[in-house]
Amino acid sequence: MRYMTAGESHGPQLTGIIEGFPAGLSIDIDLINQRLAQRQGGYGRGQRMQIETDQVEIMGGVRHLVTLGAPICLVIQNRDHANWGAIMAPTEPGDAVQDRKRAVTTPRPGHADLVGGLKYQQTDLRNVLERSSARETAMRVAIGALCEQLLAQLDISVLGYVTGIGSFTTQPAQSLALDLVELRAKIEHNDLRLLNDSDCQSTIAVIEAAKAARHTLGGTVQVLATGLPAGLGDYTTAGSKLDGRLAQSISSINAIKGVSFGDGFALGQLAGNQAQDPIEWTAATGYTRTSNHLGGLEGGMTNGLPLVINAVMKPIPTQMKPLATVEINQHQKAAASTERSDVVAVTAASVVAEAMTAITLCEVILEAFGGQTVSRIQSRMKAYRQELLER
Numbered sequence: 120m121r122y123m124t125a126g127e128s129h130g131p132q133l134t135g136i137i138e139g140f141p142a143g144l145s146i147d148i149d150l151i152n153q154r155l156a157q158r159q160g161g162y163g164r165g166q167r168m169q170i171e172t173d174q175v176e177i178m179g180g181v182r183h184l185v186t187l188g189a190p191i192c193l194v195i196q197n198r199d200h201a202n203w204g205a206i207m208a209p210t211e212p213g214d215a216v217q218d219r220k221r222a223v224t225t226p227r228p229g230h231a232d233l234v235g236g237l238k239y240q241q242t243d244l245r246n247v248l249e250r251s252s253a254r255e256t257a258m259r260v261a262i263g264a265l266c267e268q269l270l271a272q273l274d275i276s277v278l279g280y281v282t283g284i285g286s287f288t289t290q291p292a293q294s295l296a297l298d299l300v301e302l303r304a305k306i307e308h309n310d311l312r313l314l315n316d317s318d319c320q321s322t323i324a325v326i327e328a329a330k331a332a333r334h335t336l337g338g339t340v341q342v343l344a345t346g347l348p349a350g351l352g353d354y355t356t357a358g359s360k361l362d363g364r365l366a367q368s369i370s371s372i373n374a375i376k377g378v379s380f381g382d383g384f385a386l387g388q389l390a391g392n393q394a395q396d397p398i399e400w401t402a403a404t405g406y407t408r409t410s411n412h413l414g415g416l417e418g419g420m421t422n423g424l425p426l427v428i429n430a431v432m433k434p435i436p437t438q439m440k441p442l443a444t445v446e447i448n449q450h451q452k453a454a455a456s457t458e459r460s461d462v463v464a465v466t467a468a469s470v471v472a473e474a475m476t477a478i479t480l481c482e483v484i485l486e487a488f489g490g491q492t493v494s495r496i497q498s499r500m501k502a503y504r505q506e507l508l509e510r
């Protein structure tokens with residue numbers, strides 16, 4: 120399976136194409152739209168999210184709500200395009216005078232503006248920021264929600280949630296025995312995707328303080344996945360290691376600056392005998408462990424325990440009290456551009472991280488058990504799980 124997205128933030132639409140997705144999956148469009156709504160949520164998002172009501176349209180690869188095995192084409196309209204028609208029209212010529220007047224020429228530190236402009240020889244940095252915008256992650260969430268539905272058919276669940284915003288941090292879920300249905304009910308109970316509703320007030324206070332001071336915040340997220348058999352991913356080549364593939368897919372999310380697994384950076388301070396997960400065997404479970412410090416990964420492969428991924432998001436780069444920059448035509452000192460912006464988007468990032476994990480897990484599962492139809496993949500995976508139990 121592979122996917123591709125296209126579309127600018129204020130262009131007409133986002134488009135996604137997924138190739139290699141199996142036939143025979145009955146899809147729930149409401150669930151995709153639910154995930155899109157969750158990505159739009161979270162206290163501290165900017166005015167753009169009041170303009171958009173993201174809804175997926177299915178334009179190919181599905182008939183009567185069942186996948187055909189053909190490339191799947193998804194579309195999400197940008198409602199805000201109506202306000203940007205002339206500026207963002209893909210097929211009408213620009214107005215040279217107007218375009219020069221409107222050009223973005225004061226790159227924001229921390230965004231793609233300056234380096235993207237240098238790389239693509241742009242004099243209007245809008246030509247960079249339109250695509251580097253995290254608007255694109257809406258399509259990744261729609262694709263991830265389809266992958267989540269395929270994973271559900273294989274008894275695999277994925278969940279992303281917020282573990283900290285700015286100075287506020289919470290205790291993550293205990294990762295050895297996890298009920299993701301129960302956890303999902305908890306985090307979907309509040310708009311911030313925090314495990315405990317009681318943490319919301321303090322978190323909102325932190326966000327309000329940042330907003331009042333006209334600066335921005337980052338935070339941390341955790342993604343959990345359960346129901347994974349041991350042996351997804353591989354130890355034999357650099358490119359097939361699942362930890363490497365997950366690190367790439369999570370750190371490809373805009374503003375994510377760090378990814379770790381299990382106890383992550385804390386492992387560096389532990390004695391060796393405290394950091395590994397002792398092995399046990401029972402007839403009912405086959406091989407298992409008595410702890411999960413390593414987040415369900417050994418040698419670039421799942422080990423059958425819950426997968427635990429942690430990621431950190433830097434504070435949003437666009438600042439209402441702009442940082443110093445350089446105007447790119449005159450090379451004069453200037454204040455960076457102040458686009459309308461989110462104060463914080465960690466809640467949204469947790470939904471995107473959930474989607475990216477679902478996509479990466481589907482990729483490795485289809486590589487290992489692929490066979491054009493959902494029922495064939497189900498029976499191959501069932502036989503593999505049975506084989507593991509009997510070893």
Ligand SMILES: Cc1cc2nc3c(=O)[nH]c(=O)nc-3n(C[C@H](O)[C@H](O)[C@H](O)COP(=O)(O)O)c2cc1C
Nearest residue numbers: 230231251253373374375435436437460461464467
């Ligand atoms: C869901 C989401 C929403 C974001 N919203 C904004 C925003 O409103 N303003 C902004 O400057 N950056 C925003 N960002 C971060 C930028 O897109 C990101 O910092 C930029 O693309 C540069 O990429 P990098 O931080 O990965 O280097 C957002 C990121 C995510 C994941």
Ligand SMILES: C=C(O[C@@H]1CC(C(=O)O)=C[C@@H](OP(=O)(O)O)[C@H]1O)C(=O)O
Nearest residue numbers: 165167251252253254257458459460461
């Ligand atoms: C549009 C989304 O996020 C955007 C991500 C973003 C950025 O620079 O990354 C900048 C803002 O865009 P705008 O300038 O239109 O307000 C965010 O709203 C979205 O998440 O759907």
